[in-house]
Amino acid sequence: MEQLWEQMKMSLQKCERCGLCRTRTQAVWGVGNPRTRVLLVGEAPGKNEDEQGEPFVGRSGQLLDKMLAVVDLDRKRNIYITNIVKCRPPENRDPAPEEVAACLGYLREQTRILEPRIIVCLGRISATRIIDPGFKVTREHGQWVEKGGIHMMGTFHPAALLRNPGNKPAALADFLGLREKIRQLCPEVYEL
Numbered sequence: 386m387e388q389l390w391e392q393m394k395m396s397l398q399k400c401e402r403c404g405l406c407r408t409r410t411q412a413v414w415g416v417g418n419p420r421t422r423v424l425l426v427g428e429a430p431g432k433n434e435d436e437q438g439e440p441f442v443g444r445s446g447q448l449l450d451k452m453l454a455v456v457d458l459d460r461k462r463n464i465y466i467t468n469i470v471k472c473r474p475p476e477n478r479d480p481a482p483e484e485v486a487a488c489l490g491y492l493r494e495q496t497r498i499l500e501p502r503i504i505v506c507l508g509r510i511s512a513t514r515i516i517d518p519g520f521k522v523t524r525e526h527g528q529w530v531e532k533g534g535i536h537m538m539g540t541f542h543p544a545a546l547l548r549n550p551g552n553k554p555a556a557l558a559d560f561l562g563l564r565e566k567i568r569q570l571c572p573e574v575y576e577l
């Protein structure tokens with residue numbers, strides 16, 4: 386498993402499946418413990434992520450790490466974090482539907498290898514691709530659905546929380562729900 390994972394991670398750097406390959410510094414595969422059963426999926430790398438090769442390393446990443454810490458989760462220890470799109474869209478625009486479509490195969494492979502019990506979608510772009518095309522974050526955040534044995538929940542994107550801090554308590558409640566779900570479904574994640 387680890388060999389395949391490493392091979393795919395390396396081959397991503399040569400990816401030319403969409404036009405973002407022409408403007409990226411590097412593709413961003415993900416960060417975390419591949420032995421976890423909890424996968425968090427964001428939107429796409431921004432400027433900092435493109436430079437450093439790791440998801441969520443800017444201000445929104447710091448906020449994400451703080452919320453994760455409240456529920457004893459840590460990107461280095463017991464979760465895995467990636468994005469729907471692995472390369473930075475220029476000017477931080479939303480990824481185009483064809484870019485999402487071109488990239489989705491990588492997330493599918495990652496999911497096949499990790500076999501997560503739980504997926505948390507960070508923000509609309511992720512939740513509409515993974516949970517439901519009509520997903521509305523303000524209305525449906527924190528609600529759990531199950532698909533093919535994987536339990537899924539969408540919550541606010543941390544960058545949206547920086548813009549609208551009034552939603553932070555609701556986001557925190559979603560993370561507390563995540564801790565409960567982990568305790569029910571895969572408590573071993575807290576032993577990692």
Ligand code: URA
Nearest residue numbers: 427428429430440441
């Ligand atoms: N926003 C995202 O959705 N992903 C990142 O990796 C960084 C910011």
